[in-house]
Amino acid sequence: MASKFVDEIMSAVVARNVGEVEFHQAVREVAESVEPVIKKRPEFAKARILERIVEPERQIMFRVPWVSDAGQVQINRGFRVEFNSAIGPYKGGLRFHPSVYIGIIKFLGFEQIFKNALTTTPIGGGKGGADFDPKGKSDMEVMRFCQSFMSELFRHIGPDTDVPAGDIGVGGREIGFMFGQYKKLTNTFSGVLTGKGPDWGGSLVRTEATGYGLVYFVTRMLQDRGTDWIGKKVVISGSGNVAIYATEKAQQLGAKVIALSDSNGYIVDEGGIKLDTVKRIKEVERGRIKEYADEHKSAKFHDRWQDIWTVPCDVALPSATQNEIDQASAETLVKNGCIAVGEGANMPSTPEAIDIFHDAGVSFGPAKAANAGGVATSALEMSQNAMRLNWPFDEVDSRLKQIMNAIYAQCVEAAEAYGKKGNLVAGANIAGFVKVANAMMAQGVV
Numbered sequence: 001m002a003s004k005f006v007d008e009i010m011s012a013v014v015a016r017n018v019g020e021v022e023f024h025q026a027v028r029e030v031a032e033s034v035e036p037v038i039k040k041r042p043e044f045a046k047a048r049i050l051e052r053i054v055e056p057e058r059q060i061m062f063r064v065p066w067v068s069d070a071g072q073v074q075i076n077r078g079f080r081v082e083f084n085s086a087i088g089p090y091k092g093g094l095r096f097h098p099s100v101y102i103g104i105i106k107f108l109g110f111e112q113i114f115k116n117a118l119t120t121t122p123i124g125g126g127k128g129g130a131d132f133d134p135k136g137k138s139d140m141e142v143m144r145f146c147q148s149f150m151s152e153l154f155r156h157i158g159p160d161t162d163v164p165a166g167d168i169g170v171g172g173r174e175i176g177f178m179f180g181q182y183k184k185l186t187n188t189f190s191g192v193l194t195g196k197g198p199d200w201g202g203s204l205v206r207t208e209a210t211g212y213g214l215v216y217f218v219t220r221m222l223q224d225r226g227t228d229w230i231g232k233k234v235v236i237s238g239s240g241n242v243a244i245y246a247t248e249k250a251q252q253l254g255a256k257v258i259a260l261s262d263s264n265g266y267i268v269d270e271g272g273i274k275l276d277t278v279k280r281i282k283e284v285e286r287g288r289i290k291e292y293a294d295e296h297k298s299a300k301f302h303d304r305w306q307d308i309w310t311v312p313c314d315v316a317l318p319s320a321t322q323n324e325i326d327q328a329s330a331e332t333l334v335k336n337g338c339i340a341v342g343e344g345a346n347m348p349s350t351p352e353a354i355d356i357f358h359d360a361g362v363s364f365g366p367a368k369a370a371n372a373g374g375v376a377t378s379a380l381e382m383s384q385n386a387m388r389l390n391w392p393f394d395e396v397d398s399r400l401k402q403i404m405n406a407i408y409a410q411c412v413e414a415a416e417a418y419g420k421k422g423n424l425v426a427g428a429n430i431a432g433f434v435k436v437a438n439a440m441m442a443q444g445v446v
């Protein structure tokens with residue numbers, strides 16, 4: 001049963017943001033978590049901090065016209081939501097996927113505010129993207145799209161204003177094309193985007209950071225249960241950037257990753273996933289996960305990606321997309337003996353699924369905390385760009401590990417301080433919110 005406080009916040013948010021269901025879901029979770037904070041800190045209520053946080057500081061929508069290889073004019077829609085700059089320049093990725101609309105960008109941008117606050121680095125929250133599908137497009141088509149997208153976005157961003165990065169459908173290739181266009185339009189070589197190539201301003205470890213950071217975070221969750229990765233069976237959804245590097249780090253720490261997926265289905269290899277094959281298929285050939293099973297007879301392909309959660313495992317790392325674990329999938333995971341879930345994707349578990357994990361005593365690491373390693377390393381890229389220096393791999397990796405440990409500690413402490421011991425969802429929301437709220441209080445009504 002929702003409280004009067006949450007009901008009031010939500011009825012205003014739903015009325016002002018009609019049809020944006022993912023955004024409503026993200027706001028509801030935060031509102032429920034921070035209610036006790038606002039009760040304890042009446043100055044936050046008086047300053048209407050939560051009501052202000054749910055309203056983006058700025059939302060930009062724009063036309064992205066481009067020409068296909070066949071000479072046909074195409075039109076996509078571009079977005080950048082600059083949500084909150086209380087603790088630093090807006091920071092958050094760009095998503096290129098046909099499902100993108102303003103509600104998806106707003107849920108992602110809203111979550112980003114609290115995630116970025118948890119990283120201990122000075123970055124505000126934002127997110128952007130387009131309803132463009134890079135799948136099946138030639139490199140030249142992707143380049144023309146990225147150039148057109150940046151021809152509008154460039155006037156809204158800057159190294160001290162708003163620093164986008166990658167997300168679904170935006171990797172090194174897309175960042176390169178967008179960076180080139182920004183440089184040409186502004187005649188500046190700056191740290192305006194993160195996820196750049198290491199030879200032209202990118203940070204080492206950025207490619208690996210979200211997946212590695214997720215595994216570092218879950219390591220802490222397992223330690224608190226008195227265990228570790230050795231011999232654990234792990235199921236990871238997706239086979240993109242986050243999934244690949246979560247697999248790599250989990251394997252390095254002694255786990256056996258047995259399943260991966262994409263939007264066409266999932267593979268199970270009980271002998272353990274051969275990551276070199278996945279990297280070649282996905283990163284070099286831009287192929288489909290099914291091809292893995294064609295190459296390895298030990299593996300089986302199944303064509304419903306949603307069913308990956310029926311594969312029995314000790315640890316589940318959902319790393320594909322939002323709302324991919326529903327109530328039924330959560331029940332199946334629990335029944336099959338899963339002891340820990342770490343969210344690599346943003347909001348991959350529905351609220352009902354999270355309740356099931358909590359009730360069953362499964363250790364649950366929410367996205368805001370568990371996948372914050374990517375943006376944290378982006379902030380380290382910004383620092384290196386500002387200093388015009390490049391840190392070695394081990395230095396960035398060790399900073400990433402320290403940051404993930406610090407995030408874990410903040411979540412645990414905030415949860416305990418507000419009577420929610422062990423609930424890392426509440427802990428992440430509270431710790432992130434308090435930091436941003438304090439900054440907003442200090443800066444007045446702006």
Ligand code: NDP
Pocket residue numbers: 166167168169170171210237238239240241242243261262263264305319320321322344345346371372374375
């Ligand atoms: P990629 O584009 O590299 O990979 C996404 C993977 O998820 C692909 O295997 C894709 O399959 C699958 N997928 C995407 N959408 C769907 C869908 N609707 N149904 C089924 N499968 C789907 O993206 P990332 O790995 O970068 O991002 C994955 C998740 O992690 C996202 O939620 C993102 O927001 C989050 N994240 C990413 C960060 C980063 O640094 N990259 C940082 C923090 C969070 P297919 O190829 O078939 O589409």
